[in-house]
Amino acid sequence: MDFDLSEEQRLLKESVERLMLDSYGFDERRKYLAEDRGFSEATWKRYAELGLLALPFLEENGGVGGGAIETMIVMEAFGKGLILEPYFPTVVLAGGILRHGASRAQKVDLIPAIAEGRMKLAFAYAEPKSRYDLFEVETRAKKDGDQWVLNGTKGLVLHGAVADKIIVSARADGASRDKKGIGLFLVDGNAQGLIRRSYPTQDGLRAAEISLENVRVEAANVIGDPTGAFxxxxxxxxxxxxxxxxxxxxxxxxxxxxxxxxxxxxxxxxxxxxxxxxxxxxxxxxxxxxxxxxxxxxxxxxxxxxxxxxxxxxxxxxxxxxxxxxxxxxxxxxxxxxxxxxxxxxxxxxxxxxxxxxxxxxxxxxxxxxxxxxxxxxxxxx
Known part of the structure; x- marks a missing residue:
């Protein structure tokens, strides 16, 4: 098995490592940490310019068409730089949900905005009682005409306070620990009934507790099967x-x-x-x-x-x-x-x-x- 990087992958590795050396010294990182959002918007724009925000998405959806190896290269470099920007929650987590679960219309609508740095996403999956069990979901989604109504609480939503949109896992059917009955709902960050409480994590990043009280979601913003998303x-x-x-x-x-x-x-x-x-x-x-x-x-x-x-x-x-x-x-x-x-x-x-x-x-x-x-x-x- 060949473990060598291709020429394109080597160039990607060099460009990201050079960006970290130029922009992410320890003193620069402390300055970014002190900014209002806890990271550098200017550096986020540079990620977009280099194509890093488009990396894992298909070209037909506005991406670059990279795979797991390309993501590994970027994440390893980001680990060396100890970055603060919401790359992981936006591109890897929420982006992964879009790649594997979203409709073509949803991809066309959202992925170009992510790739250009105009939209940040978060994935709200954890709950107070869930521990590490992804299927432990008590947040409820109830059908109401052409809409869904969400009620519940989510914790440790990485960079949830700055996300323009939040993908929320909620239960449309079944008991709290059933793997069936879970759906994914795309919620606007400023939706009525959604409350976000931001806090710093121990490593200097940001997360949020999110409360949903009768938050309405249009049917067009349901990602995939509303009862089969697990x-x-x-x-x-x-x-x-x-x-x-x-x-x-x-x-x-x-x-x-x-x-x-x-x-x-x-x-x-x-x-x-x-x-x-x-x-x-x-x-x-x-x-x-x-x-x-x-x-x-x-x-x-x-x-x-x-x-x-x-x-x-x-x-x-x-x-x-x-x-x-x-x-x-x-x-x-x-x-x-x-x-x-x-x-x-x-x-x-x-x-x-x-x-x-x-x-x-x-x-x-x-x-x-x-x-x-x-x-x-x-x-x-x-």
């Missing part, structure tokens, strides 16, 4: 987890590089601390975790489009479990090897550690995915 949600989240794994690898690579540089320059007892063999061993442990994560992230990327749901789930959970384990190992080692300075807000290593901790938790931590992997059973070698 397979779409599950597929999109598997693809999103693969993208998160790639982003985590970018973070790990930068954490390892920063720590190595610190070991080579920090002096103690008249010599650099990197000359101490025990610290060299710990740096090697970090490198081993990084390379294991890189391999598993590539595996998840290659399996993200697998049509066999069980095989895809095995691969995604195996990768996410490895990423969670590596986040803890690399994070702890990098902080400890930096000493007290690693715990301060003034040093970038702590910001990376916070973000990989968030990635570990999002869509299920390492323990959750190990349990999921066990429940799926072993692969029959015969």
């Amino acid at each position: 397979p779409v949600i599950a597929r999109v989240v598997d693809e999103a987890v693969a993208a998160l794994c790639a982003e985590a690898v970018g973070c790990f690579a930068e954490m390892h590089a920063i720590t190595l540089d610190y070991l080579k320059t920090r002096k103690q007892f008249g010599t650099t601390i990197g000359s101490f063999q025990v610290l060299q061993h710990r740096a090697v442990d970090m490198f081993v975790e990084l390379e294991q994560s890189r391999s598993m992230a590539l595996y998840a990327t290659m399996m993200a489009g697998e049509s066999d749901v069980t095989e895809r789930a095995r691969a995604i959970s195996a990768a996410k479990a490895q990423i969670g384990q590596s986040a803890r190992t690399i994070g702890r080692q990098s902080i400890q090897l930096h000493g007290g300075v690693g715990m301060t807000m003034e040093h970038r290593i702590g910001h990376y550690f916070k973000h990989v901790t968030m990635i570990d938790t999002l869509f299920g931590d390492a323990d959750h995915h190990l349990r999921r992997l066990a429940s799926l059973g072993v692969i029959d070698d015969e």
Whole structure:
């Protein structure tokens, strides 16, 4: 199997990495963080100019026609840069819902606006009682003539406060834990009855709690089958987890590089601390975790489009479990090897550690995915 990047993929990798070097130094990131929306609108426009916002969408819908490998390349570079912009919720999550579930008319209406940077989307799937279960949906959707009426509460809606439109999962039929009966509804961010409460997450990004009280949605804004959306949600989240794994690898690579540089320059007892063999061993442990994560992230990327749901789930959970384990190992080692300075807000290593901790938790931590992997059973070698 050929793991080399094509010429176009290499050019994409170089252009995104160059953008991160030019626009996402630690000082620049702190300035973006202090902006009203918590990210840089100017940088968002540059993503659009480079075609990054159009990357995973088909050309016939206004996209570029990239695939999972291209998304992996971008997300890994974004992990190194520790970006703040809503690329993941808009392009990967909500964009994935549109790619796999939306009608042609909905795609034609929404995707060009996303690709040009004129529209930001969010996906409201989590609820107060849902934990990591995507099918745990208590938000209700009731048919009323040609419209649907939504009532419920959603939590941890990534960049939900700045989204122009929000894709909401709601139950049109069945009990709260049934996989059948769930629909996807496209809601305007300023819809009557929708209340958004924004807050910062531990890694400096933004999320929102969303309340829906008799929010009306036109039939044209229902995405797919109003009672059969769960397979779409599950597929999109598997693809999103693969993208998160790639982003985590970018973070790990930068954490390892920063720590190595610190070991080579920090002096103690008249010599650099990197000359101490025990610290060299710990740096090697970090490198081993990084390379294991890189391999598993590539595996998840290659399996993200697998049509066999069980095989895809095995691969995604195996990768996410490895990423969670590596986040803890690399994070702890990098902080400890930096000493007290690693715990301060003034040093970038702590910001990376916070973000990989968030990635570990999002869509299920390492323990959750190990349990999921066990429940799926072993692969029959015969």
